[in-house]
Amino acid sequence: MFRRREAVPFSFVAESESFRSNVTPPPRERPTASQLTGRTVTGLLIVAGLVGSLLFGLPALESPQSPAHSQQNEASERG
Numbered sequence: 001m002f003r004r005r006e007a008v009p010f011s012f013v014a015e016s017e018s019f020r021s022n023v024t025p026p027p028r029e030r031p032t033a034s035q036l037t038g039r040t041v042t043g044l045l046i047v048a049g050l051v052g053s054l055l056f057g058l059p060a061l062e063s064p065q066s067p068a069h070s071q072q073n074e075a076s077e078r079g
Contacts, residue, residue: 031039
C-alpha cells in the first residue's frame with residue numbers, strides 16, 4: 001500500500017536529462033513503388049467511398065414534400 005521511495009542523487013537525475021546515446025538507429029527502409037501505389041489506391045478508394053456515400057445520402061436527407069402541399073399547388077394551378 002505504501003510506496004517505498006529511494007533517494008536518488010540530484011547529479012544522477014541531472015545527468016540523465018542530457019544523456020545521449022552513441023548508438024544510432026538503423027536507417028528507415030524506403031517504401032517500394034508497389035507499396036506507394038497500394039497506399040495511393042487505398043487512399044483514393046476511401047475518398048471515393050466517402051464521396052459516394054455523401055452523394056447517395058443527400059437525397060435521403062432532404063425533407064420530402066407532403067402530398068397535401070402538392071395537391072394544393074395543383075388545385076391553385078387549375079382554378
